[in-house]
Amino acid sequence: MAVDIRVPVLVQDPVASGERSLPRMEWVRLRGEDVVLDGPVSPRVAVLDLDAITGRLKRGARYQPPVRDGEPGTFRLQDPERLDAADVIQVSVFGAVLRTLEMFEEDDALGRRVRWAFEGSQLLVVPRAGEWANAFYQRESRSLQFFSFRHRLPNGREERIYTCQSQDIIAHETAHAVLDGIAPDLYHALSPQAVALHEAVADLTAALAAFRCRPLVRQVLKEQGGSIARSGAFSAIGEQFGKALGHEKGHLRDLHNEKTLRPIEGGRPEDVVTSVEPHALSEVLSGALYGVMLRLHEALKDEFALKPQARTSLVAPAETARHALPPEDAPEPPLEYRDYVSDEAWQEARRRMSGKALAVAASRFKRSLYRGLDYLPPGEVSFADLGRAILAADQASHPDSGEQRTWLCQEFVRRGIVRHERELRVRTDFEHRALDGVDMDTLVKSDWAAYAFANRHRGFLRIPRGVSFHIAPRLVVEKLYYGATGGQRTRRIRECLFKVSWKVDEPDTLPGSGLPEWRQVTFGTTLAIDCETRRVRVLLTSDRHLTRKADRDGMVRWLMEEDLLRVGEDALGPDGRPLCGTIRGEVSDGILRVVGTAHMLHLTEQRRFARGGG
Template sequence: MAVDIRIPVFIQDPVAAGERGMEAMEWVRLRSEEAVLDGPVSPRVAVLDLDASNGRLRRGARYQPPEHDGDPGTFRLQDPGRLDAPDVIQVSVFGAVLRTLEMFEEDDALGRKVRWGFEGSQLLVVPQAGEWANAFYQRESRSLQFFYFRHPLLDGRREERIYTCHSQDIIAHETAHAVLDGILPDLYHALSPQALAMHEAVADLTAALAAFRCRALVRQVLKAQQGSIASSGAFSAIGEQFGRALGHPAHLRDLLNEKTLKPIDGGKPEDVVTTLEPHALSEVLAGALYSVLLRLHEALKDELTRKQQARTSLVAPTEVARQTVSPEEAAAPPPLENQGFVAEPAWQEARRRVSRKALAVATSRFKRSLYRGLDYLPPGEVSFADLGRAILAADEAAHPDSGEPRQWLCQEFVRRGIVSHPDELRVRTNYSHSALARVDLDTLAKSDWAAYDFANRHRGFLRIPRGRSFHIEPRLVVEKLSYAAGAHARRRVRECIFKVSWKVDEPDEVPGGELPDWRQVTFGTTLVIDCETRRVRVLLTSDRDVTRKLERDGMVRWLLDEDLLRVGKEALGPNGKPLCGAIQAECSGGVLRVVGTAHMLHMVEERSFQGGGG
């Protein structure tokens, strides 16, 4: 049985919250953990508050069980108003990590508990890991590490300490890296720039989704922006205080952008991303997906302002029914200002309430399709187009009658040069196949031998190369909510997610002769089966386009130029452990294998990257 706790969590960093006239923290209730102890510690998350000055652990915050049945537990804080107090930092970081986990695991998203990408059950969270302008997830240490750094004040005589753990968007971003590593562990060793950039884009979008859950922030922004989020950086800006302290105009990255892989008519030349650096490249994908969310919010707001229910091609009636709003708000006419008059405050508040409801529906739909798309992604070297196809398939499964947002995603991917034509995103869904006619799905899910035998007998169906050995991942059988427009509009559907991967040796055509002529990369297939009908919900295989191979050449070239790629013992320090600033490579039988490329995915990329695709 889950423990119910109520704890404070930072809404935004102190600077951003102050500029928006908001309190720095809000109290949230969390119910995802089976036990909570001093620290804070739970079965899945443990805060280790390191004192970098002496290397010792600070005393952890004390848990206070509820006094009465039905009340939530909490933590004793000596001075809740002191934002840099160790116990306040410990508890707020713990809460932000759990809040992000819950967002992934909700029954209308993944519908299951996430697994970590490392051996062991606990993610270690170090809120004050030392003095450095950075934050990152690291699989090897099973940890999230948040640093602090000093920044001079305007008078030039004093310094303030900037804590990366004071920013909910940074915490959500790094937690998303850890979750994504559990869902798609092959990405941690990916050589494809788009695969690494996908890690960054999903983490940034998770930070935005976490911000949309802050009620005070949503109310403040919708009031200030007349019910719109189309021009607000409160949700789209990543690392505001952090970015400014490092000399950026306002933030590290912004999801509200026009970044593209090809020139857009009327667009700015600086919006064309020619680099393969994952952080910069991620803005193209994140911007494309975020624009779909904005468009869905505006469309829902317009629909719900004029009538009680949005059109079913946009969302299913049950999606809207999950959010409560009064009939008066739902039926509110357009504001009088559209007719040349000043709107009454009552109409303004009604409009904002409708906008809040539209935003809740839009973000829920967006979260559901994005996170389920991660489950559908194939293993190995994947591309932005792969994620697009996975999201479209997951969205169709969850919202079969509401296809407008899927059309918008296709349009946006074409507009930004991710694909050249919508047909590149088209996938076959919901069909019968002879391979599934007699298979026992329960045995397939539970037995590794049965899973291997199935894959070996159906290599062609699963697109496994002939004669190639393969790896079967643990199967997932998950119940997920589906929203349709008919009589059984909202129902639970059981899916079996079957993933198989294999290694391929491809030519390493990076000039210089320092490395072997071949390198090893991973590809794979995801098969999603409807357990009730035995139909194929979707079958997706990772991108083998020649352009992705040229981009991997560019990545290897840049790693060599920056002296980041170290082979064998050169990647180890004097203590025999891997160097934090190096990407490790192994050579065997004339083939290069690169591991841990995700080490580049720190919050800040400190090196320039101008590598090309070929």
């Protein structure tokens, strides 16, 4: 039987913790794995700590089983305060990875154990993979790899920076692995927004992990008067890393931004993103979504300052009830009347309620984002595709609480992701004759039945005529849904995720590139079905707008200019194996297929760092 474990996890990286006068470690209790062994090793995550000199595997941290039933297991650490000790590094990384997985898997998020995109059940985690200022997830090696590098201090001394000591970096890279399992086509996507989507979700996951760190939340809310917008503690990605590399702002990226795809009235020209580079482009999407999170937090502070429950149009009563704070964090009773108190008393009441508001807001934001990933269609997707998927998932789970959906639409228009809010509209919760009489168990279990269903209903699923298609294994998930207006109840709904994808050949319009005249890209449809009623939760097909084709032209051009795209034998090393730092192009019958564009998703852009930048 699985047991819980209690492990230390770094609050932030050592520099950020010191600057904010935070404790360096937080001991957290995590839901038990089926088995936990020395290493640490579990059936899903295995830490492989390598000796920097010999390259051999270091001895793993020793697991200590619980003494009594109901108690958590733990690991024997010689000195928990010594952050560079091998056993502390091994256990803290293991804990941070599992904590991130737990966030995705909770019953009010994905509601299931995550699956990897590679064969096998175990993600390998290498906390000290070598000398390099980077970290990355790699499907081919089934691993997360964290590197370290030397940094010269102003006094002339050197210090070693471990990327595995930044909890936002660990959460970021773990999110790449999780998202690869949910939407594996993104690993080979050629659309810039599809690749940047990966980066944005990983950055937002880092912020969500920080919102769960109680010492950090207490300190920031106390120092910032209950605001999360005035501190980079949650929004800044890679603070120690960015400072060491000399980034102007002292971090790699900031989710609290005004990045946009087209100029904003009164905005700064430098906020307009024209690059197809994934890290730069991702800030438009992450900034838009993080802006919704900030707005929700501020609105909930207003609500909770006056009454125990927020208005139903903002959050369902059951959402608030789910997040009772521990006694030491419980706020004082709310005010009775806003009109009869001073501004000072009002702001103090809002500050007292900021912790409760943050717990509810972060949970709602996590739920909508991660469930939106489930609804994301296969293949070449856009930011707008994710927006539609989030809106559909949130509408299904919170039909009476739609203010955040309005804010999301406004942000996507304001930042130029879509021109009009109507582009984000999607039909949800409807009946369709294609599902009349369908045996759901057979549809889920039988590949033949699934193929026959898709072939019979090509028009409904938007599969082009005459093309072959691929049916992904059907996924039946049980998710927590929130009750109707005024209700405290929650419901568990079983739904089937039916995903079909197909290949399309499109012309390559880059004269003189030396590439084939045609390239192959993938599109697809996600159909979410209520298993009990056979009603359609949502039907979403990946974006095939002409502007997306132009974006892919731009991506190919950029890959060629950066010497990242290698075709045929040029993509292989002396040992005949694919080079890790390049994107591979395969040519068959005069058609180009691009493989592994996710190799660009290192923590920091490889080419800029190689040229001495960040």
